[in-house]
Amino acid sequence: MIKHAEFIKSITDIKDAPDTNLPEIVLVGRSNVGKSSFINGIANRKSIARVSATPGKTITLNYYMMDNSFYLVDAPGYGYARRSKSLQQTFIQMLLAYLELSPNLKKVFQFIDFKVGPTEDDLEMYDALLEGGFDVSVIVTKKDKVKSSLRSKHEKMIKDKMNQPEKIFITSSQTKDGYDKVYQEMILTLE
Numbered sequence: 377m378i379k380h381a382e383f384i385k386s387i388t389d390i391k392d393a394p395d396t397n398l399p400e401i402v403l404v405g406r407s408n409v410g411k412s413s414f415i416n417g418i419a420n421r422k423s424i425a426r427v428s429a430t431p432g433k434t435i436t437l438n439y440y441m442m443d444n445s446f447y448l449v450d451a452p453g454y455g456y457a458r459r460s461k462s463l464q465q466t467f468i469q470m471l472l473a474y475l476e477l478s479p480n481l482k483k484v485f486q487f488i489d490f491k492v493g494p495t496e497d498d499l500e501m502y503d504a505l506l507e508g509g510f511d512v513s514v515i516v517t518k519k520d521k522v523k524s525s526l527r528s529k530h531e532k533m534i535k536d537k538m539n540q541p542e543k544i545f546i547t548s549s550q551t552k553d554g555y556d557k558v559y560q561e562m563i564l565t566l567e
């Protein structure tokens with residue numbers, strides 16, 4: 377697991393990205409799906425990344441350096457209805473610019489809520505990422521919120537809607553379920 381995590385910087389313009397050439401993994405998903413919580417969980421830190429019960433907490437691209445060897449990049453979520461259309465557009469543009477212009481981007485983690493399942497926005501983003509040729513892993517969050525008797529049904533529903541993703545991890549930031557496997561997947565990025 378991650379031994380050392382360090383917050384490096386927040387940016388809104390991709391030209392301000394760190395110039396250290398370390399590989400990057402970006403976290404993409406709906407507001408409130410649990411992207412920032414995932415960073416805290418995998419880094420074993422209570423609040424290196426800011427988390428909130430209110431959607432819309434993350435509003436910049438935030439670089440976290442893991443074990444001095446790669447970055448996790450936290451991004452603002454999409455699909456937060458109470459945000460103005462123009463602000464939602466601003467965040468989407470920022471993410472798209474990042475995806476297009478980051479030479480060290482190695483992998484995209486697409487986040488999906490286990491209880492909610494993939495939304496229209498999620499499926500649109502996921503398809504666009506595959507279309508764009510990105511290496512995408514699906515990180516399903518909040519496993520603990522679904523009763524164990526319903527979990528296999530939810531898992532099947534998500535896999536069916538997403539057309540059987542090649543790489544999919546069912547996780548919980550509460551119990552750390554699935555984190556070992558996601559960590560292994562992150563390590564592959566460095567090879």
Ligand SMILES: Nc1nc2c(ncn2[C@@H]2O[C@H](COP(=O)(O)OP(=O)(O)OP(=O)(O)O)[C@@H](O)[C@H]2O)c(=O)[nH]1
Binds near residue numbers: 452518547
């Ligand atoms: N029960 C449970 N709650 C979770 C889990 N992951 C995240 N949460 C909760 O979900 C809420 C949103 O989490 P965040 O990590 O802030 O979500 P985000 O995707 O970063 O949201 P934005 O910054 O708005 O894009 C918080 O109240 C978290 O505590 C999980 O695995 N289980």
Ligand SMILES: [Mg+2]
Binds near residue numbers: 411412450
């Ligand atoms: Mg966040």
